[in-house]
Amino acid sequence: AQSVTQPDIHITVSEGASLELRCNYSYGATPYLFWYVQSPGQGLQLLLKYFSGDTLVQGIKGFEAEFKRSQSSFNLRKPSVHWSDAAEYFCAVGGTSGTYKYIFGTGTRLKVLA
Amino acid sequence: DTAVSQTPKYLVTQMGNDKSIKCEQNLGHDTMYWYKQDSKKFLKIMFSYNNKELIINETVPNRFSPKSPDKAHLNLHINSLELGDSAVYFCASSVPPGTQYFGPGTRLTVL
Numbered sequence: 001a002q003s004v005t006q007p008d009i010h011i012t013v014s015e016g017a018s019l020e021l022r023c024n025y026s027y028g029a030t031p032y033l034f035w036y037v038q039s040p041g042q043g044l045q046l047l048l049k050y051f052s053g054d055t056l057v058q059g060i061k062g063f064e065a066e067f068k069r070s071q072s073s074f075n076l077r078k079p080s081v082h083w084s085d086a087a088e089y090f091c092a093v094g095g096t097s098g099t100y101k102y103i104f105g106t107g108t109r110l111k112v113l114a
Numbered sequence: 115d116t117a118v119s120q121t122p123k124y125l126v127t128q129m130g131n132d133k134s135i136k137c138e139q140n141l142g143h144d145t146m147y148w149y150k151q152d153s154k155k156f157l158k159i160m161f162s163y164n165n166k167e168l169i170i171n172e173t174v175p176n177r178f179s180p181k182s183p184d185k186a187h188l189n190l191h192i193n194s195l196e197l198g199d200s201a202v203y204f205c206a207s208s209v210p211p212g213t214q215y216f217g218p219g220t221r222l223t224v225l
Contacts, residue, residue, distance in 0.1 A: 032211040036216075038155070043217055043218045046214075094210060094214075100164060106155075
């Protein structure tokens with residue numbers, strides 16, 4: 001069955017520290033992978049996406065993610081976290097052409113300590 | 115020039131009432147979605163329309179009825195509201211399997 005797992009429900013880091021949010025997926029075909037961020041009271045905003053090509057993708061706000069097919073992972077990283085990065089982060093998988101359904105992980109809530 | 119807009123942003127109502135949420139996108143996408151986000155932030159897909167045709171209909175009570183008058187609009191009507199319907203409802207659009215663009219959400223509170 002298709003699924004997306006975000007193992008960490010909550011993560012707390014200090015401002016300026018590095019960050020890695022984990023995402024593992026189970027998908028039969030080549031997935032289209034996304035990371036979204038949801039700030040409190042807001043909708044979801046796309047951080048970055050991977051469709052094909054270079055497995056290290058850069059996104060907005062200094063985020064990057066690496067697609068590792070062998071590990072079925074698409075982990076999100078940031079070298080230095082800012083207080084404004086505190087939010088909920090969602091990993092998602094979109095199907096190949098002809099599939100309309102997107103599968104979202106359960107989210108990781110990031111707290112940033114000053 | 116908002117890409118995906120929803121109205122209203124907040125909706126407070128009594129149990130048993132009927133209410134509607136409206137969604138519009140100006141991205142030219144053919145596919146639109148409704149998601150429900152519960153208090154634990156879990157996103158659950160409810161419906162999807164492609165060019166006014168219903169293509170995804172998850173296990174949702176039939177009190178929920180989507181309507182797509184044209185491919186730029188997808189509305190959600192809810193009959194006989196229950197306490198458990200309280201949540202944030204998000205509209206989204208995309209050209210699958212590409213990026214989904216989300217609206218700001220409608221926070222529904224049923225008293």
